[in-house]
Amino acid sequence: MMINKLYGIALVSFVAISGTLLADFIGHLFGFYKSPISSVLMAILVGILIKNLIPIPKIFQEGIDFIVAYVLKLGIILLGIGISLFEILKVGVYILPIVLITIISGLLLAFVVRKLFNISYETSTLIGVGTSICGATAIATVSPIINAKKEESAYAITIIALFGTMAMSIYPFLVDYIFTTSMQKGVFLGTSIHDTSQVIGAGLIYSEVFNNNEVLDITTITKLLRNSFMLVVIPLIGYLYYKNNNATSNNDIKFDYKKAFPFFVIGFVLLAIIRSIGDFTIEEDSFINKDNWVYITTSLLFISKKIFLVLALGAIGLNVNIRNMLKIGYKPLVAGFFIAFGLAFINVVSIFLIIPDGGV
DSSP states (O other), rough: OOOHHHHHHHHHHHHHHHHHHHHHHHHHHTTTTTTTSSSSHHHHHHHHHHHHHSOOOOOGGHEEEEEEIIHHHHHHHHHGGGHHHHHHHHHHHHHHHHHHHHHHHHHHHHHHHHHHHHHOOOHHHHHIIIIIIIHHHHHHHHHTTTTTTHHHHHHHHHHHHHHHHHHHHHHHHHHHHHHHHHHHHHHHHHHHHSHHHHHHHHHHHHHHHOOHHHHHHHHHHHHHHHHHHHHHHHHHHHHHHHHHHHHSSOOOOOOOOOHSSOOOHHHHHHHHHHHHHHHHOOOOTTSSHHHHHHHHHHHHHHIIIIHHHHHHHHHHHHOHHHHHHHHHHHHHHHHHHHHHHHHHHHHHHHHHHOOOOOOO
């Protein structure tokens, strides 16, 4: 019943608002104009605290599940409006190879840590996609495809949030010592930090501290291009998962194309196409002029990142049972550290090899 959903929706809204306000408070406390602390991270933490300190009646669960199932997908769809294919083409010759190396390396490192630390396929895969593609969003998207447990998803999201926040706080200052050009710095920030909000936060920190908006622009384009690979990686992971299950069991498990090619990914691509067409065709004297078009696209991105995705990931936090999560052990935490900083090292080497020191 709808009334039952409203209880859970109200609770999730409280969690999202609390997380956003807390992230802003911490940012202002340390003197940042825009908080470097992810509202997504804080919403997850608030949700986890409520779940584990206060018994939540079952009447709230239907609304919480509704947010996770539908609002998350809508938030991902709206992210597509942030990608202009024409902007990407200008710098894509440099960015695309690094993005591909990032994604492939992240998934390979996930395979390595699964063998080294003897952790589950589901947990290692979630940490791998979260590190290599787009953080908590990728984890929440892939989880149902590989039938991961809620605790595994929550653990992976927590690991990504932890190391992503560390990277967001350190890398903006580190890149000025490692790299010489804005392109190199922006590509590194865009590929080596996990969640979209963390990447943008890192770009903003660099922009404010070093007064360089070009790095922020390149960081954003790199991250959005990285996010777009969900369209390829999600079906591939789903296919390999079902193929592996068929090979290791007597059950005839068929690959579910509908599950592996979810409609929200198609919606994501369609909005990216609309953004590109709009940027190319809209004129000052048209019904929707350029100022209005910018307002529309930025408003949709704000709704996606600051409302829908914060709500969805706050709801995921409300599903975290720490007692059950602790049963997974410390190994995924070590694995997450290995993947995160191993990937950063690979990206440094790749950038020096592919992106020239001068003129870019």
